[in-house]
Amino acid sequence: MKKRAENNAKSLAQLLTPIDPKASLAQRNLQLIALLDWVRGDSQSVEAAAGRVNELVSMAEQSPVLRERLQRWWQAIVESVDITMLLADFGFAQRTSMFSELAERLRHKLLPNNPDTIDASELFMASLHSEFDARWLGALDEDLINRLSLVLTPEHELTDGATRWKHALADAITYCAGNILATGFAPELRLRMTEEMRDAQPFHALISDAESLRVEVLHPLRTTNRLDATVARLRERLDACRNAANSVYTHFEDNGISVGLVFRIRQLRARILRVRELLECLLSPKPAVAATRLMARLVSVSRERRSLKALFTANSSLLAAKVAERNAETGSHYITRTPSEYFAMVAKAAGGGLVMAFTTLIKFWLYTFAFSAFWSGFWAGVNYAASFVLVQLLHFTVATKQPAMTAPAMAAKLKDIESEGSEEAFVDEVTHLVRSQVAAILGNVLIVFPAVLGITLLLARLFGHSTISEKEAQHVIDSLKPWGGSLLFAAFTGVLLFSSSIFAGWVENWFVLHRLDAAIHYNPRITRTIGAARAARIARFLRNNLSGLAANISLGFMLGLVPVIAAFFGLGLDVRHVTLSTGQMAAAASALGPEVLHMSAFWWSMATLPFIGALNVLVSFYLAFLLALRAQNVTGVERSRIARALRRRIFHSPLSFFAPSRTNV
Numbered sequence: 152m153k154k155r156a157e158n159n160a161k162s163l164a165q166l167l168t169p170i171d172p173k174a175s176l177a178q179r180n181l182q183l184i185a186l187l188d189w190v191r192g193d194s195q196s197v198e199a200a201a202g203r204v205n206e207l208v209s210m211a212e213q214s215p216v217l218r219e220r221l222q223r224w225w226q227a228i229v230e231s232v233d234i235t236m237l238l239a240d241f242g243f244a245q246r247t248s249m250f251s252e253l254a255e256r257l258r259h260k261l262l263p264n265n266p267d268t269i270d271a272s273e274l275f276m277a278s279l280h281s282e283f284d285a286r287w288l289g290a291l292d293e294d295l296i297n298r299l300s301l302v303l304t305p306e307h308e309l310t311d312g313a314t315r316w317k318h319a320l321a322d323a324i325t326y327c328a329g330n331i332l333a334t335g336f337a338p339e340l341r342l343r344m345t346e347e348m349r350d351a352q353p354f355h356a357l358i359s360d361a362e363s364l365r366v367e368v369l370h371p372l373r374t375t376n377r378l379d380a381t382v383a384r385l386r387e388r389l390d391a392c393r394n395a396a397n398s399v400y401t402h403f404e405d406n407g408i409s410v411g412l413v414f415r416i417r418q419l420r421a422r423i424l425r426v427r428e429l430l431e432c433l434l435s436p437k438p439a440v441a442a443t444r445l446m447a448r449l450v451s452v453s454r455e456r457r458s459l460k461a462l463f464t465a466n467s468s469l470l471a472a473k474v475a476e477r478n479a480e481t482g483s484h485y486i487t488r489t490p491s492e493y494f495a496m497v498a499k500a501a502g503g504g505l506v507m508a509f510t511t512l513i514k515f516w517l518y519t520f521a522f523s524a525f526w527s528g529f530w531a532g533v534n535y536a537a538s539f540v541l542v543q544l545l546h547f548t549v550a551t552k553q554p555a556m557t558a559p560a561m562a563a564k565l566k567d568i569e570s571e572g573s574e575e576a577f578v579d580e581v582t583h584l585v586r587s588q589v590a591a592i593l594g595n596v597l598i599v600f601p602a603v604l605g606i607t608l609l610l611a612r613l614f615g616h617s618t619i620s621e622k623e624a625q626h627v628i629d630s631l632k633p634w635g636g637s638l639l640f641a642a643f644t645g646v647l648l649f650s651s652s653i654f655a656g657w658v659e660n661w662f663v664l665h666r667l668d669a670a671i672h673y674n675p676r677i678t679r680t681i682g683a684a685r686a687a688r689i690a691r692f693l694r695n696n697l698s699g700l701a702a703n704i705s706l707g708f709m710l711g712l713v714p715v716i717a718a719f720f721g722l723g724l725d726v727r728h729v730t731l732s733t734g735q736m737a738a739a740a741s742a743l744g745p746e747v748l749h750m751s752a753f754w755w756s757m758a759t760l761p762f763i764g765a766l767n768v769l770v771s772f773y774l775a776f777l778l779a780l781r782a783q784n785v786t787g788v789e790r791s792r793i794a795r796a797l798r799r800r801i802f803h804s805p806l807s808f809f810a811p812s813r814t815n816v
Contacts, residue, residue, distance in 0.1 A: 152155035162189060163207060172223035177267035179228050180274055184266065187278045190287070200287035207297055211302040218302055225303045229315065237271035238372065238445075239330075242452035243418055276453050282513035293440050298438035320433040321365040327426045328361040331392055334419045339412055343402040344395055353391035360385045368433060382434065389423050396420060486580065487587045490811040496587055500594025502547035504730060507595065507604035510538035511734030515619050524715050534710025539703035543696065549730060550591030550768070563659060574796040581797060584772075586809040592764050595730045603737035617742040624739035630725075631732055631756035631763075639765040641727040645770025647709045652775055655702035668694040729764035736760070 157771075170182050190203045204263035211218045225649055264277040291299075334340060335354035347417075364385050367378040396416050412798045428445060487493045513534050522530060543551055549576035607618045631637050662668070671677055672690040681689070710726050736756060740747045780790065800807070 172227045194283040197290045201798040208298045224356045224688040232271040234271045234319045237323040241272045279450045285447045288447035327363045343397040343399045348395040348398045353395045472683040493811040498593040499548045500591040501541045503597045504598030507730045528712045528715030532708035536707025538703045543699045557584040570683035578796045601736045602736045603734045607741035624742035627735045627739040633759045640725045640768045641766035644726045648771035649701045649774040651706035654705040655698045659698040
């Protein structure tokens with residue numbers, strides 16, 4: 152231990168020897184970085200780091216010459232960098248574009264730091280760059296912090312009431328207030344505030360209140376009453392600004408979500424919190440301690456500011472909110488809760504199965520044209536998209552499209568997860584969803600198989616040959632065997648189903664956000680061309696059906712084109728949709744005749760179909776549910792509670808997931 156202390160003292164002496172207030176800007180900054188590296192040590196012990204700070208302070212206290220040199224060196228550093236920007240702007244994104252922000256963070260990660268800078272933020276990130284720095288700064292006790300302040304601060308600064316630190320804090324508060332004001336006056340935010348908040352004009356006097364605080368702090372008059380009143384007024388103004396910004400979320404619920412605007416609101420709220428932190432630091436009776444604690448918090452901000460994971464997490468959260476809120480509105484229509492709704496879903500799914508029977512036959516017919524790979528996939532996509540749209544317009548349903556839409560509707564139930572009985576209510580909703588899927592899959596599959604079988608037998612009698620050749624039929628059976636990649640392709644199809652719901656949510660949100668229904672309804676050019684009544688009908692139709700149209704068309708083209716594109720890159724991916732696969736099996740059975748019943752491969756492929764349906768549903772539902780949980784900011788603890796509630800329901804009432812109870816009304 153004694154030898155280690157001697158080594159520390161020796162290395163510290165070597166670090167302090169070249170310290171020179173007259174050194175160049177880059178050299179002074181490098182000396183600061185090296186000194187903090189020495190304090191950090193091996194980043195294993197917070198107590199050891201605090202001990203090294205104490206050792207530095209003790210050495211300076213024992214040597215007036217060293218102390219005077221450190222003070223002039225520190226003053227040279229402070230005077231050469233703009234600390235106001237560090238206090239006011241550090242941690243806030245300068246760009247609202249994710250890709251621009253990504254490029255900025257990659258620059259900080261991949262390119263070397265430049266010590267020749269007057270930017271206090273760059274110097275701060277180069278000097279204090281790890282979470283360990285926040286820990287050892289937070290571990291410094293009040294006595295050590297005060298001693299360190301005395302070592303680094305000249306006596307005239309200590310006796311001057313309006314110190315450089317107070318000036319920097321007051322400037323930072325004014326700078327933050329200006330940014331808050333600019334955001335609050337932005338048209339896209341102001342127009343979405345509630346009328347009550349706009350009339351209150353919370354942002355108008357913010358700069359005036361910040362300037363009043365500056366005057367009272369830097370030029371204290373008579374008593375503290377004026378300062379107390381000024382501080383209270385500024386805090387009330389900040390609360391009013393925050394409430395005005397929060398009122399925009401009410402507009403989002405009915406008029407769509409703008410990711411860029413939500414980002415700006417979050418930045419505004421974070422700046423309001425920063426002003427509060429700066430205010431607490433400015434008014435603290437222990438300024439050195441408050442400054443140290445503020446620096447420790449900024450270290451954590453620094454790590455997040457450079458983190459790619461934090462960037463993707465924040466943006467995915469915004470996108471989740473954008474998509475999930477729109478899908479939640481649409482998805483609730485697909486959940487059945489009563490026996491009558493359950494059997495109505497079976498009937499709708501039966502209609503969807505009938506349409507998909509013709510879709511299957513058209514797909515085989517398209518093979519006869521021998522298109523190139525791309526055009527084969529394109530026309531297959533047109534076939535799927537047209538069929539899905541027809542199912543929607545006839546108010547039928549295709550089972551596997553539902554989970555990605557219904558998961559956000561269920562996650563909306565989690566907004567009040569803290570309230571009593573919320574877990575059971577959510578589990579009830581999961582039960583309703585699973586039953587709805589069972590009903591929809593049964594309706595699809597039980598109709599599409601006999602429908603395709605009957606149509607192909609009728610066509611064979613009319614034209615004298617089967618709809619597909621025996622070779623094609625054998626290929627269909629072989630491709631659906633469980634060991635042929637079908638289960639992997641079924642899971643991949645679940646990803647495509649989820650992707651279609653994402654696209655649908657984005658399109659509907661874009662349509663609602665820009666109020667295109669009102670534009671179509673009232674635009675003079677459109678109403679002159681097609682008439683006011685027809686324009687109103689089109690606007691109403693698009694508002695009610697655009698999400699479904701976007702989901703159906705995008706899913707159709709993904710099912711047709713993604714396998715072709717994957718084959719081009721040699722990925723070997725294919726799609727397996729349970730309803731289409733069931734129809735293909737029926738066509739194969741029709742082509743091979745009664746002998747197919749004696750083929751083991753046929754029964755293996757038939758046995759694969761339930762697993763294809765399960766994977767289609769589970770993968771798309773799971774991805775959509777994760778997205779919705781992120782949108783609702785559900786914590787890991789809350790997710791564990793939900794999982795336990797689901798396990799209890801599965802154990803005590805497993806049949807409730809498959810058939811409706813007579814008591815459900």
